[in-house]
Amino acid sequence: MTTYAVVAEGLLKRYRGGATALDGFDLHAPAGGIYGLLGPNGAGKTTAVRVFATLLRFDAGRAEVAGADVRSQPELVRDRIALTGQYAAVDEVLSGRQNLVLFGRLQHLAARDARRRADELLEQFALTDAAGRSAAEYSGGMRRRLDLAASMIRRPSVLFLDEPTTGLDPRSRNQVWEALRSLVADGTTVLLTTQYLEEADQLAARVAVVDAGRVVAEGTPRELKATIGADRLEIVVEDGGRLADAAAVVAGLTGAAPDTDPDGRRLRMPVTDGVGALVGTVRALQDAGITVSDVGVHRPTLDEVFLELTGANR
Amino acid sequence: MTGPTTVVRDAVPDGARTPASPAVTTHRGRAVADGLVMTGRYLRHVVRAPEEIIIYFSLPIMFVLVFGYVFGSGMQVPGGGGYREFLLPGVFVMTMLYGIGATATGIATDTGRGVVDRFRSMPMARSALMTGRALADQVRAMLEVTVLVVCGLLVGWDWHRGIGNALLAVGLLLLLRLALSWVGMVFGMLTPNPDTVSVIVFPLAFPLSALSNIFVAPQLMPEWLGAISEWNPISATTTAIRELFGNPGLGSDSWPAENALLLAVAWPVALIAIFAPLAVHRYRSLGR
Numbered sequence: 238m239t240t241y242a243v244v245a246e247g248l249l250k251r252y253r254g255g256a257t258a259l260d261g262f263d264l265h266a267p268a269g270g271i272y273g274l275l276g277p278n279g280a281g282k283t284t285a286v287r288v289f290a291t292l293l294r295f296d297a298g299r300a301e302v303a304g305a306d307v308r309s310q311p312e313l314v315r316d317r318i319a320l321t322g323q324y325a326a327v328d329e330v331l332s333g334r335q336n337l338v339l340f341g342r343l344q345h346l347a348a349r350d351a352r353r354r355a356d357e358l359l360e361q362f363a364l365t366d367a368a369g370r371s372a373a374e375y376s377g378g379m380r381r382r383l384d385l386a387a388s389m390i391r392r393p394s395v396l397f398l399d400e401p402t403t404g405l406d407p408r409s410r411n412q413v414w415e416a417l418r419s420l421v422a423d424g425t426t427v428l429l430t431t432q433y434l435e436e437a438d439q440l441a442a443r444v445a446v447v448d449a450g451r452v453v454a455e456g457t458p459r460e461l462k463a464t465i466g467a468d469r470l471e472i473v474v475e476d477g478g479r480l481a482d483a484a485a486v487v488a489g490l491t492g493a494a495p496d497t498d499p500d501g502r503r504l505r506m507p508v509t510d511g512v513g514a515l516v517g518t519v520r521a522l523q524d525a526g527i528t529v530s531d532v533g534v535h536r537p538t539l540d541e542v543f544l545e546l547t548g549a550n551r
Numbered sequence: 552m553t554g555p556t557t558v559v560r561d562a563v564p565d566g567a568r569t570p571a572s573p574a575v576t577t578h579r580g581r582a583v584a585d586g587l588v589m590t591g592r593y594l595r596h597v598v599r600a601p602e603e604i605i606i607y608f609s610l611p612i613m614f615v616l617v618f619g620y621v622f623g624s625g626m627q628v629p630g631g632g633g634y635r636e637f638l639l640p641g642v643f644v645m646t647m648l649y650g651i652g653a654t655a656t657g658i659a660t661d662t663g664r665g666v667v668d669r670f671r672s673m674p675m676a677r678s679a680l681m682t683g684r685a686l687a688d689q690v691r692a693m694l695e696v697t698v699l700v701v702c703g704l705l706v707g708w709d710w711h712r713g714i715g716n717a718l719l720a721v722g723l724l725l726l727l728r729l730a731l732s733w734v735g736m737v738f739g740m741l742t743p744n745p746d747t748v749s750v751i752v753f754p755l756a757f758p759l760s761a762l763s764n765i766f767v768a769p770q771l772m773p774e775w776l777g778a779i780s781e782w783n784p785i786s787a788t789t790t791a792i793r794e795l796f797g798n799p800g801l802g803s804d805s806w807p808a809e810n811a812l813l814l815a816v817a818w819p820v821a822l823i824a825i826f827a828p829l830a831v832h833r834y835r836s837l838g839r
């Protein structure tokens with residue numbers, strides 16, 4: 238039986254201004270690993286994360302985080318989670334080290350433990366040299382890393398990250414990704430929101446695509462890609478005059494006529510077993526004396542899935 | 552999408568976590584400990600960014616110099632006595648009043664920049680931000696009063712009714728500051744932008760000090776302004792500490808002047824009774 242780190246059922250959140258940010262939001266994020274909430278700007282990702290982190294009240298539905306009910310046991314939730322929001326939530330006047338010690342103390346570490354943990358995290362996030370400087374003097378990337386370090390002080394069982402790498406340079410982004418992976422290896426579940434398909438694809442074991450306040454698709458990146466179509470095999474023949482022969486050979490193999498390109502040299506067809514089909518088809522074409530100049534399996538990208546699900550006209 | 556709704560209890564075994572301090576176990580013990588950590592935070596701000604407190608000091612010192620020396624020589628104190636002796640208690644009170652700006656901008660900065668989100672998502676006592684700020688304000692106020700007392704002694708001000716009464720006067724100043732801390736916190740949370748909040752708070756604080764008995768006797772004002780000035784909480788504390796320090800007063804025999812000590816306690820207590828719940832309510836409703 239699967240255990241879940243985050244469960245949401247029929248969440249409804251309407252802001253005072255009138256916007257319905259969550260509109261029947263359902264989610265079952267399994268414990269362990271990284272779970273991605275992927276969606277365009279305004280989809281409701283931040284709202285969902287703030288609800289899970291007990292920062293925002295919701296109007297209807299149910300949410301459970303790390304085994305505690307968000308509405309009736311918020312203290313328990315807060316004891317088991319950490320949040321790194323969309324904007325760095327650190328004290329700008331204090332130094333990086335003072336920030337980490339402060340947050341450690343507020344999570345009830347003894348003074349000495351808080352200092353030790355602060356130094357560990359500064360080291361891990363390459364902030365040791367800047368430890369004594371005010372956070373206000375940090376670059377955007379450094380502040381993000383400090384913010385993230387603050388979320389890892391007590392190794393939460395669920396860590397929420399709202400667009401953790403937005404606006405980061407590639408090096409800082411890699412540091413963040415690495416830190417997340419090591420946290421996950423220690424047993425933390427990470428739920429991150431992102432607008433970047435690449436990030437979801439690289440990091441997340443499962444992804445929920447969010448649009449207009451609800452989850453419109455859910456699964457592993459591979460499953461999601463499969464939802465908008467199978468892999469496609471593309472073959473380019475050397476001699477355009479033999480395209481019809483090639484199509485006949487392929488039709489004989491698959492039982493369906495492939496698409497042929499108007500430019501006269503290319504054929505396409507959906508396949509289930511990409512590589513196997515590739516090898517078999519190329520061999521059959523060679524046996525028929527048709528020279529293949531290029532061949533490849535085209536996989537739909539998560540981009541295409543995303544655009545398909547959230548409306549390409551946005 | 553439905554599935555079994557069994558939820559993981561706590562993915563990280565307790566042993567794998569850095570242990571929490573055993574010293575803080577009870578709810579109330581936690582609230583006190585968290586509040587003290589927060590006080591330490593605000594006091595570190597003073598150490599790391601001393602410009603702010605220096606600005607807050609420069610104002611009262613300027614008042615002492617400008618009013619005490621430039622205008623003071625030509626001013627008559629209705630009750631008799633030197634103008635600087637008359638002025639200093641008012642400057643003490645004014646310094647407490649303007650501290651409201653530091654509280655409001657400090658809280659507005661926290662709320663606006665998102666650090667409050669981190670506090671609110673941590674297992675710390677929810678009261679800690681406010682109690683910590685109030686206590687830090689008290690420490691700042693003690694520092695301010697100490698500096699002003701030294702300045703006062705240098706320009707010829709003194710206390711004349713014994714150290715006990717002088718300390719009582721300081722107690723009234725701190726009580727006023729405590730009340731103003733809560734007022735400042737409410738403003739800071741209502742306007743979570745430090746620049747905006749100072750534009751709002753200072754124009755509010757200024758008439759409170761102008762329409763008081765700090766510089767001018769209310770009897771010299773138009774009647775309705777004089778009445779406001781007599782009943783102003785700022786005037787109550789000013790009159791009360793003039794009495795306690797044995798400094799020259801205005802010699803008014805109005806009810807608020809005769810009962811200044813009572814009012815100097817009642818006003819701050821009333822302000823706390825109104826603004827502390829408002830601040831707590833406001834803090835809670837940040838999550839709407």
Ligand SMILES: Nc1ncnc2c1ncn2[C@@H]1O[C@H](COP(=O)(O)OP(=O)(O)O)[C@@H](O)[C@H]1O
Binds near residue numbers: 252257276282284
């Ligand atoms: N504090 C707020 N008050 C009113 N409306 C809001 C507030 N925050 C977000 N919204 C609205 O709610 C919707 C979802 O926003 P958000 O959760 O921030 O989306 P995302 O993080 O996916 O970009 C948007 O339409 C946004 O305009």
Ligand SMILES: [Mg+2]
Binds near residue numbers: 282283284
């Ligand atoms: Mg967002």
